[in-house]
Amino acid sequence: MKTILIPTDFSENAMHAIDYALQLYKCEQTVFYFVHAYADEVYGFLKNSADTSISERTTNIEIRVKELLNDLISTKEEKVHNPKHTYKAIASFESLVDAVNDTVNLFNIDLIIMGTKGKTANKSITFGSHTVQVFKYVKCPVLAIPETYTYQHPKKILFPTDYNLPYKRRELKLLDTLCQEFKSDVHCLHISDFEDLSMRQIDNKKFLEDALPNAYLSFEQTAVQNRVTAIMNTIDEKAIDLLVMTNSRHSFLEDMLYRSTIDEIGLKIHLPFLVLQNLSR
Known part of the structure; x- marks a missing residue:
């Protein structure tokens, strides 16, 4: 059985990555973990507001995130009913990288599948900052799906x-x-x-x-x-x-990842991009 982690911020790009993942593993027994990390939402709001305590704000966001994740699972179960697939929701009060790393270690994740950009990413770039952070700091294979890519079998x-x-x-x-x-x-x-x-x-x-x-x-x-x-x-x-x-020490990909963003070096790919992490675990 495969274990697949899909970070989501509920953007169109994230939903597109989920649809790709469900197609890719259509015929295989798979557990999909939908993860939303909301620490940035809590702390970002508090910078601009003195009216809400951190505990109250955290509780409110956690409730909303869990509702959104449950709605997401319900939608997928209804529209893409597949008895081979199981869905799990994880709302994490952490940064994205920490939430993904913790889930990878806890559930022995085989592969992370995510969109190349989130809600706030610049449309002119190929990879958003969150995607690049996961490439760099998460020790698990990562498959990034461009928002404009139409699913095709990876033949x-x-x-x-x-x-x-x-x-x-x-x-x-x-x-x-x-x-x-x-x-x-x-x-x-x-x-x-x-x-x-x-x-x-x-x-x-x-x-x-x-x-x-x-x-x-x-x-x-x-x-x-x-x-x-x-x-x-x-x-x-x-x-x-x-x-x-392959992301390994002193590799071409590592050199790209540690120069701000991939886009500054000109790798403008518009197809799924699988990064294997040949780093110490």
């Missing part, structure tokens, strides 16, 4: 990699399960000026092949040039449905 997957670091077997198992369900092609893109691999890279590549037995794997190599350009060109050329990258 063509792009996996840029330099083969320099060993992979996490559990996270590759997550990817392999998707490949088994959708009979997916996985295009492994090695962005490097050197065609020959080191012994370590060869071992990691072999591990990748062994850990993805249900994927139709292909391997390509391209010069470094501009990594973003190489990724975007491949997405267009291969009609990619899902981009997968």
Whole structure:
């Protein structure tokens, strides 16, 4: 049984991510945890009001959030009745990152699925600040869904990699399960000026092949040039449905995440983006 965590602020983007998740795991026994973190709502309001105590404000917001979460579950149970799916609601008086981390650890979450932007995100950017924070600080795979993306089976997957670091077997198992369900092609893109691999890279590549037995794997190599350009060109050329990258120490993705936002570096993707967290747990 899969355990999926979906943070929600009840925005259209969050609802879109929920709909994507229900489609993606349509045929699998899955428990979905809908999580809303409301600490910012409490403290943000108190900055502008001296009339309400923090305990009263917290209680009022908690009641409202629980009602919204229960309404959300009722709506999904009625409109998308699926006996394979179970829904759980969590209202958390924490920051988003803390709430997500706590839920991941408590329920052994397999995957986080979330929208790329929330209610207040700038429409001109690809990823909102909350999404980037989850990418950076939550040690669990994260699948971000753009608000304009229309669901398609992830049959063509792009996996840029330099083969320099060993992979996490559990996270590759997550990817392999998707490949088994959708009979997916996985295009492994090695962005490097050197065609020959080191012994370590060869071992990691072999591990990748062994850990993805249900994927139709292909391997390509391209010069470094501009990594973003190489990724975007491949997405267009291969009609990619899902981009997968690994967040590891000193990786290309880590470099992107720790420079304000991804958008400043130009990675403007408009398809689902799965981030595997190859970090110490």
